[in-house]
Amino acid sequence: MLLTESEIAAQVRTIILDLIVAVPNITPPVQPPAPALPPVEQRLDTFVKAMKTLAELTGGRLNPYMEQNCKDFAANLIADYNRQSLTSTQEKWLGVVNFAESELGKKVPLSGAHYRGHLGTWVRTFYPQLGDRQETRLVNGVQQPIYVYACHEPTVAAGLTKAVEEFFAHPSPGAALRQAGAFTSKKEPALAK
Numbered sequence: 001m002l003l004t005e006s007e008i009a010a011q012v013r014t015i016i017l018d019l020i021v022a023v024p025n026i027t028p029p030v031q032p033p034a035p036a037l038p039p040v041e042q043r044l045d046t047f048v049k050a051m052k053t054l055a056e057l058t059g060g061r062l063n064p065y066m067e068q069n070c071k072d073f074a075a076n077l078i079a080d081y082n083r084q085s086l087t088s089t090q091e092k093w094l095g096v097v098n099f100a101e102s103e104l105g106k107k108v109p110l111s112g113a114h115y116r117g118h119l120g121t122w123v124r125t126f127y128p129q130l131g132d133r134q135e136t137r138l139v140n141g142v143q144q145p146i147y148v149y150a151c152h153e154p155t156v157a158a159g160l161t162k163a164v165e166e167f168f169a170h171p172s173p174g175a176a177l178r179q180a181g182a183f184t185s186k187k188e189p190a191l192a193k
Contacts, residue, residue, distance in 0.1 A: 040077060040078070040081040043077065044074060044077055044078065047070075047073070047074060047077075048074075051070055068138060068143075069138055072137070072138045090152060091150065091152050092150075092151040092152040093133070093135070093148040093149065093150060093151065093152075094148060094149060094151045095120070095137070095146045095147065095148055095149075096119055096120050096123045096147070096149065096160060096163070096164070097116050097119060097120065099149065099151055099157075099160050099164070100119065100160075100164045103151065103157070103160075103161075104161060104164055106164060106168065113171075113172060113173065113174060114167065114168055114173060118167070118173050118174055118177060119164070119167055119173075120146070120147060121177055121182050121183075122163060122166075122167045122173055122176075122177060122182075123147070123149075123160065123163045123167075124147060124182075125177060125180050125182040126163065126166075126180070127159055127160075127162075127163045129159070130149055130156050130159045130160060130163070131147070131148075131149050131150060131156065132147065133147065133148050133149075133150075134146065134147055134148070135148050
């Protein structure tokens with residue numbers, strides 16, 4: 001039995017309509033908004049409550065390093081909030097290790113060829129134009145001066161990014177630093193009497 005053109009067209013139309021109905025409605029997934037941190041007052045309140053709970057659980061015996069770190073965290077949180085409130089700017093001062101880990105997602109080890117101390121020395125040796133501001137911060141349980149950089153400035157952030165990438169790409173940054181004289185003492189020798 002031969003079909004006429006109109007019968008063929010009707011069957012094709014029916015097949016196409018069935019296929020269209022069978023295709024699920026595809027809508028792009030809705031991205032949830034990026035979570036925002038709660039206000040500083042709320043974070044500080046939560047932190048204080050957590051510290052009280054921790055003190056209760058440990059009988060008031062906290063590791064001195066942990067205790068100092070917590071005090072520093074709270075002080076930095078308040079100071080940063082106050083500074084931004086007073087100046088109405090969004091300044092971001094970070095040490096080079098903090099920058100590498102938080103902004104670039106690098107893991108900077110405590111030891112080995114590409115360790116934390118060499119990264120800071122690398123930036124100070126090969127990129128001194130990025131800044132020379134120092135702050136006293138808790139580093140490995142010891143309060144000591146570290147160099148901090150104005151990461152809110154695009155040129156500084158770009159320079160730090162370049163420095164960190166070069167540091168991790170170098171096969172032996174310690175050798176390059178020694179060759180550049182980064183580890184030589186700059187103190188005047190004491191005269192013997």
